[in-house]
Amino acid sequence: MNAVDRRTFVRAGLALAGTGLLAACTPTGAGASLILPTDPRVGEVEALRRTTGHTRRYRFTAQAAQVDLGGPVVRTWAYDGSVPGKEIRVRAGDVVQAELSNLLPVDTTIHWHGPALRNDMDGVPSLTQEPVPPGGSFTYRFIANTPGTHWLHPHSGTQLDRGLYAAVIVEDPEDPGGYDHDWTVVLDDWIDDTGTTPDEVLGGLRRGDGGRGSMHGMGGGTALGGDVRYPYHLINGRVPAAPVVFTARPRQRARVRLVNAASDTAFRVALGSHRLRVTHSDGFAVQPVDTDALLIGMGERYDIVVTLEEGVFPLVALAEGKDATALAMVRTGEGTPPPSSIRPAELIGDLLRYDDLRPVGETPPLGVPPDVEHRLDLTGGMMSYDWGINGLPFDPVRRLPIREGQRVRITFRNRSMMWHPMHLHGHTFRLGGTGLRKDTVIVLPGRTVACDLTADNPGQWMIHCHNTYHHETGMATILGYRK
Ligand SMILES: [Cu+2]
Structure with a gap:
């Protein structure tokens, strides 16, 4: 390991050590009122999700591997030695059970990008679960009832920019088909x-x-x-x-x-x-x-x-x-x-x-004001590489408060010179204007984008830029359900 690697790992270690988010060490004075991933409410909401009752079992081993990219052969980190990892394909309502084994030299987890799943399976280390240490394992188990094309990847450091990703397809029984x-x-x-x-x-x-x-x-x-x-x-x-x-x-x-x-x-x-x-x-x-x-x-x-x-x-x-x-x-x-x-x-x-683009089968409530609005200015620049939200780097103690059942508006204002694909975990939102449903939205420099969602999935959820390097240097925050 060279000097840069070592420094990076040390820094990542310090960042994690300061968090301790899963239980007691939550925001000062407010911990007791947050709906944490361990809260019984998370299981209650899961029990309301429609399920086929079929469990689909998968294994993912995160490991160092030599991978042929079709000429260039690289040493990287991948799931089970392949890039992309093997695709998951289930029917809406199936129970996904996926065992992650970590053979990497560092902590990891799997985040499920797209499905609105139970908070304790969302795969954000130190927020929704303890990180999976080297040699450790963790079994994800959740009802996948959000049809569509989704994917999975780690949520630690720059791991996503190695070979750790795979598609997650949730087939829709209502889909009219019409393709071969x-x-x-x-x-x-x-x-x-x-x-x-x-x-x-x-x-x-x-x-x-x-x-x-x-x-x-x-x-x-x-x-x-x-x-x-x-x-x-x-x-x-x-x-x-x-x-x-x-x-x-x-x-x-x-x-x-x-x-x-x-x-x-x-x-x-x-x-x-x-x-x-x-x-x-x-x-x-x-x-x-x-x-x-x-x-x-x-x-x-x-x-x-x-x-x-x-x-x-x-x-x-x-x-x-x-x-x-x-x-x-x-x-x-x-x-x-x-x-x-x-x-x-x-x-x-x-x-x-x-x-x-116009959504199918939804009429967004026009002109209905939200119950709560959070304004997120996207800030930072290339020179000091200080990406953040509202001028501040990620702080796991800071939460944007919402309550279950509220209509929530998140308004992104891009005050930087770069564009940012902003992603919200656990929910989809409707874009202001068309009502287009998304979970990741491009916000161009100087632009403002309003995203409306219904607070129907209690827990603690990341909002972050999906540029790995912007995310890792601080352009992230947490939407925190309160009791
Ligand atoms: Cu960004």
């Missing part, structure tokens, strides 16, 4: 074991010398660049030179579930010679809308349906503002694959915006 194939496409930016590690990248950003030269990208006019220059961008763990190939027959329809598991990269996704019909955002159905391309920030998911032409077509994810791509192939017939550097014209065609 169901493909999962997980996007990632890759830097681990390419002459540096995510911990060294973090150290560099903190010192102000950038990971590998920082990027203040303004690519394509969307201002969705990142802080770190990555050597590789992956689809399902493969570099563009050795893409995964999805096969089908001409005129078949494919549902494609897009997950952005990257740490610092928004992707612009297009399929050569095809329009994309967008059907779901962050797992929730939207009124279908056609586009040439869409942008997906870290933590976001989109489901699309495509009606396939005959031939060989590139599914391209352009790393926004970074002049690099990830690639997969769709093959329905004869033909020579396009070169790995292909950038189909659809990338600069119609680009989906949040305002193009």
Whole structure:
């Protein structure tokens, strides 16, 4: 372990030691009134969730592994030696039982990104559970009744920027179907074991010398660049030179579930010679809308349906503002694959915006004022790398108070020069204006985004930027249910 690694671990250790959040050591004077993950109310709400009664069992071993990315072979951390980890696929209402074994040299947990689950299974170390130590294990068990395309990853340090992630698909029994194939496409930016590690990248950003030269990208006019220059961008763990190939027959329809598991990269996704019909955002159905391309920030998911032409077509994810791509192939017939550097014209065609999306089957209460509003200014900058909320770095003692049953508005105001994909655990929210349902929302520099939610899942829940490096340096806070 080199000096930077050691410093980072020491710092992480100190940060955790100060928290002690699970029981007694909660906010001064307020601990007794918080609904903690151990509160009986968490189990009572779980008992109200509809369940099929079927238990689906999984095992995940977090371990060091040598992984072939389709040419580059890297030593990294992964679940069971594969990147991505194996996909979980259940029916809505099934009980997920997943045993995590930790063979890493550091603490870890699994966070379930998307499903509105019981608080004590949310996988935030020192907030919703004790961290799982090296050699330890923990069994997650919860009713997964939020249909959609979700995913899992650790919630410690820079672990997400290694190979620790997997898709979690909760199939909807009400889904009308109408497609012949169901493909999962997980996007990632890759830097681990390419002459540096995510911990060294973090150290560099903190010192102000950038990971590998920082990027203040303004690519394509969307201002969705990142802080770190990555050597590789992956689809399902493969570099563009050795893409995964999805096969089908001409005129078949494919549902494609897009997950952005990257740490610092928004992707612009297009399929050569095809329009994309967008059907779901962050797992929730939207009124279908056609586009040439869409942008997906870290933590976001989109489901699309495509009606396939005959031939060989590139599914391209352009790393926004970074002049690099990830690639997969769709093959329905004869033909020579396009070169790995292909950038189909659809990338600069119609680009989906949040305002193009309308939720299905929901009428957001228009003009009804919330019971409580929390204003979160997103603050900090590249120079001092001091990302925070309301000018302050994460402090586990600070809670944004809400009560069960309240209508809650969280208003993000981005006062920084960078964009931030803001994620709320345990809930989905409706965006002001359209009522679009999401759990992760891009907030552009200078913009204000209002997110309305119903407080129906008691516990203590993280709100944070899904840029791994912004999160780790302080852009996070906690929504805290009170009794
Ligand atoms: Cu951020």
